[in-house]
Amino acid sequence: MAGFEAVRVSEHVFWVGAIDWSVRDFHGYSTPRGTTYNAFLVMGEQPVLVDTVKAPFVAEMMARIGSVTDPANIKVIISHHSEMDHSGALPEVVATVKPEKVYASVMGVKNLHDQHLDPVHVAAVKDGETLKLGGLTFTFLETRMLHWPDSMVSYLHEDELVFSQDGFGMHLASSARFADECDLSMMEYEAKKYFANILLPYAPLVTKLLERIKGLGINIKTIAPDHGPVWRRNPAMMLNWWAEWAKQRPENRAVIVYDTMWQSTALMARAIADGLASGGTRVSVVPMQGSSRAELATELLGAGALLVGSPTINNGLFPSLADSLTYVRGLKPKNLIGAAFGSYGWSGEGPGQAEDYLKSMGVELVAPALKQKFVPDDAALARCRELGSLVSTRLRERAGR
Numbered sequence: 001m002a003g004f005e006a007v008r009v010s011e012h013v014f015w016v017g018a019i020d021w022s023v024r025d026f027h028g029y030s031t032p033r034g035t036t037y038n039a040f041l042v043m044g045e046q047p048v049l050v051d052t053v054k055a056p057f058v059a060e061m062m063a064r065i066g067s068v069t070d071p072a073n074i075k076v077i078i079s080h081h082s083e084m085d086h087s088g089a090l091p092e093v094v095a096t097v098k099p100e101k102v103y104a105s106v107m108g109v110k111n112l113h114d115q116h117l118d119p120v121h122v123a124a125v126k127d128g129e130t131l132k133l134g135g136l137t138f139t140f141l142e143t144r145m146l147h148w149p150d151s152m153v154s155y156l157h158e159d160e161l162v163f164s165q166d167g168f169g170m171h172l173a174s175s176a177r178f179a180d181e182c183d184l185s186m187m188e189y190e191a192k193k194y195f196a197n198i199l200l201p202y203a204p205l206v207t208k209l210l211e212r213i214k215g216l217g218i219n220i221k222t223i224a225p226d227h228g229p230v231w232r233r234n235p236a237m238m239l240n241w242w243a244e245w246a247k248q249r250p251e252n253r254a255v256i257v258y259d260t261m262w263q264s265t266a267l268m269a270r271a272i273a274d275g276l277a278s279g280g281t282r283v284s285v286v287p288m289q290g291s292s293r294a295e296l297a298t299e300l301l302g303a304g305a306l307l308v309g310s311p312t313i314n315n316g317l318f319p320s321l322a323d324s325l326t327y328v329r330g331l332k333p334k335n336l337i338g339a340a341f342g343s344y345g346w347s348g349e350g351p352g353q354a355e356d357y358l359k360s361m362g363v364e365l366v367a368p369a370l371k372q373k374f375v376p377d378d379a380a381l382a383r384c385r386e387l388g389s390l391v392s393t394r395l396r397e398r399a400g401r
């Protein structure tokens with residue numbers, strides 16, 4: 001295939017991945033800006049391929065490799081992570097290139113076996129092991145549960161470059177290969193969204209990993225993740241973002257998520273937002289009509305409060321909220337206070353079921369579910385405003401503790 005070329009990343013490393021401009025849903029994570037599957041070719045005495053791409057992009061990756069060297073010259077492949085956006089192309093690449101070895105973590109070897117990669121080729125590297133591959137020096141670090149049990153990263157000593165697989169990534173399709181060529185605030189949002197949706201359940205492990213990296217005393221000139229731009233300048237910016245997000249330090253900020261049938265629950269949400277704002281609390285209002293669960297998770301990162309507004313339909317919680325709350329509960333957000341609310345017409349189970357979700361997430365409830373029959377009048381809206389004000393007061397009190 002013609003039309004695709006590699007991009008040099010550092011002295012020995014070339015980007016040979018693929019840009020997925022069209023993906024809009026990445027296993028339930030909305031990706032309005034698409035993504036990239038980054039693979040890298042390390043050109044020492046012999047070429048080493050670092051990770052591969054999602055299966056439909058294999059020809060594009062092989063073409064980029066071919067712009068640097070004959071793919072048949074690749075004797076070694078490193079698979080840092082066996083999720084299929086990186087390993088999906090591996091069986092075809094192995095069949096085509098016939099490498100001497102595919103290196104993966106111990107768990108990675110098992111996963112690749114279960115993905116039907118010929119085990120003859122696959123070997124495990126140990127945590128902390130250093131290998132000379134293609135004449136260059138790689139040190140491997142296991143990063144279990146960041147974000148899969150098999151995950152690992154490697155450090156290429158000669159280029160002071162970290163291949164961080166999913167770590168320090170973002171879902172962003174761009175013609176720019178480097179972070180210093182992208183808009184900073186857009187990148188910060190996409191990186192935060194990625195952290196909130198992929199890494200949040202493992203935030204304590206992120207903190208430990210960053211401490212471990214610091215303890216190694218290595219100089220990191222470049223971070224080359226498997227998604228999004230490469231950090232060839234100021235990689236400390238990304239490291240610092242992760243260090244901060246991993247703390248889940250609650251801000252004086254509240255998230256209100258709601259859905260509505262006839263605008264009454266929406267009206268309640270707005271009055272609660274007003275009460276929060278009057279107390280000096282920043283508010284993110286997330287209407288589930290038109291918002292994705294991934295956007296909700298992003299807003300929740302670092303928030304101090306979560307308020308959920310649900311109408312009642314067929315004796316239950318509104319389905320969009322059941323979806324989004326199930327999703328964010330799985331991400332295990334910490335340090336939240338909150339409450340449920342909602343308008344109803346007949347039986348009114350929605351707010352109570354929203355409250356049950358909050359309890360199951362470990363959210364500290366500041367008030368019982370605020371239920372309103374049909375349309376809120378002035379008195380009801382005043383109660384909504386008071387609820388917002390109460391949450392704001394609690395957030396300020398907590399900040400002062």
Ligand code: FEO
Nearest residue numbers: 083085086166226
């Ligand atoms: Fe980008 Fe966990 O795969």
